[in-house]
Amino acid sequence: MTATSRTSPVIARSSLEVDMPQPPKRLTPSRGPLDLFGSEVRRYRTMAGLSLAQLAEQIPYAPSTIGEIERGESGCDRGFAEQCDRVLDTRDALTHLHDGLFDGRSAAFPEYFAGWPEYESQAEVLRSYEPLVIYGLLQTPGYADVLLYGDQQAIEARMDRQAVLTRAEPSPPRLIYLLPERVLRSRVGASTVMHEQLHRLADPVSPRLSVQVIPDGAPHPGNSGAFVIATLPGESRIAYSVAEPHGRILDGRSDVERLHERFADIATYALPTDLSVALIREIADEVWKP
Template sequence: MVNRRKLNPDSSPMAAFGARIRRFREDRGWSQDVLAEHLSYSSQHISAVETCRKPPTLPFARELDRAFGNADTVDSFEREWRDIRHGSLLEGFPEYVGHEGRAAEIRLFEIGIIPGLLQTPAYASALAGGDVHRGTITPEQAAERVSVLAERQAKLVRLRPPTVLVVMDESCVRRPVGGPEVMGEQLEHLVAFAALPNTMLQVAPYDIGERRPFNLPMNLLTQPDRTVLAYAESQIRGHLDRESTFVLAALSAYHQLQAESLSQAASVAMINEVRKGIL
C-alpha cells in the first residue's frame, strides 16, 4: 500500500486503539473509505485516529462497535476507550463513578463551580471550552467530558432514584460561567433541582468563614448495603476512601457543614436573587 504508516501498538494505549481499528477493518478487507461508509466520520478522521493524530472519542468508539458488530462485548472499542480515558483521570475517580451510579444516597460539597451532577449541558460545555482555550484538552476531549457527564447524570434517573444532598459554596452560585444566558439557565436548573422530592440543596455563605469544615470538594456515597465511601479531590489527585475512621470523620464534618449553611429555602432565595441580577 502507498503511504501506509507503520503502527506500533505497544507505544501507547492510543496507538493500540488505532492498530486495532486497522486490524479489524483489514480482517474484513475494508479500506478506510469503506469503513467510513459505515460511520458518520470521514476516512481522513479514521486515518488520524489510527495513526494517533487524533484521540478516539466515545461516540467514535460506539460507531466502530456498531460497524464491527462488537457492541456490548468484552472486546468492544467503547470498553477500550474507557480504559484509555480512565488511565488519564485522577486516581480513584473511575472507581468512584461506578459506585456513584449505584448509590442510595449522594452527598456533595463543591467550591467554585456547580457540582457536575447538577450542571446543565451548556454550563458543562462552557467549562470544557475554557480548558480547550487554555490548551489543556482538545475539542474532542471536551466533547467526551460533556458526554460522560451526561451519562453520569442519566444513571441517577431510575425507578428508585438516590437521595442527593448538595452543599455548594457561595462562590459556585456567584462565579459567572458561559455568559448571562448560560448562567441564568444553570441557576434556574438549580432551583428546579431543589424542588425534587429526593434532593436537598444548600448554599454555604461566605460569612461561614472558618466554620466551613472542608477546603476541597468532598463527595460521600452511601451504598445500598449502607456502607459509606468518601471521595476527595485536589488539582492533581483524587482519593477514594473506605477506611471507617476517615469516612466517619468526613460524614460528621458534612453534617456540621449542613448545620452552618443556609436552609434550602434561603439558598433558593439567594440563587433567585443572583439570577435576577444577571438577566
C-alpha cells in the first residue's frame, strides 16, 4: 500500500469534520441558574441574528467566553449581562435575570468555579480531599481572610456556601473530608487563626460530617492535587479538581470514577474519625495555642 493510500482516509475524515460542525449543546434551563442564564443569552443572541464572533466584536468578551456562558459551563459578572443587554436590545432583561438568579454571587467566584456551588447545593454526598489547606466549606472567616487576601466579597461568598452543611431542608449532604496531618501544622495567618480553625474542624457543625486525618509519614496516592466529588440525586457524580493554572469541573464518567477510586485508596491510610479529632485537638493546643 502506498503512503498516499494510507493517509487519504484521514484527510477525508478531517475534511468532513471541518464541513460538519458540532451542533450547539442542548440546554436544560431547569438544571440550575447557570443553564437558565446561558439559555437566555443564546436566545437573545439568536433572535438578534448574531454569531458568537459577531457578538464578541461588540462587547469586551471573547467568543469562547460567551460560548462557555451560553452552555452553562461558566458564570459571569453583572457587567456581561449589561453589555449583552446593550447590544442585543433586550430592555435590560439579562441584567434583571442575572440579579434575580445570582444576587451578585457569581462575581465573587472565578469563572471556572462559578458553577460548582450549584452542584454542592444539590449533592447528597460530598467527598473532599485537600492536601494543602483546609477545605473551603470548613474554613473559619479568619482563615479564609488570609487565603483570599482580605477580599470581603469572596470571603462572604465562601461563608455563604457553608450554609449547605447546616440547612434544615433538604437535608445537608453527607460530607467525608480527608486531609494530611501536615495541613494542620502549616501556618495560615496568626496562631490565633490556626487555633480557631483547628477547633472548628474538631467541633463539626453537623453529625453528617466526618473529618479524617492521614498521619505524617503514611504513604498514600494523594499527591496529585485537591478534588471534591459530589454524588447527586440518582447516584450520578460530578467532580471539581484543582489543577494549574486553575481548577475545573469534571463530568466525564471515566475522570470522575478515577477520582472516586483515588479517594477510596487515600481513605485507607486515614485515621478513624475519633482518633482524627483527638489529633486535631492535640495539634491545636500544642502547636497553635496563643
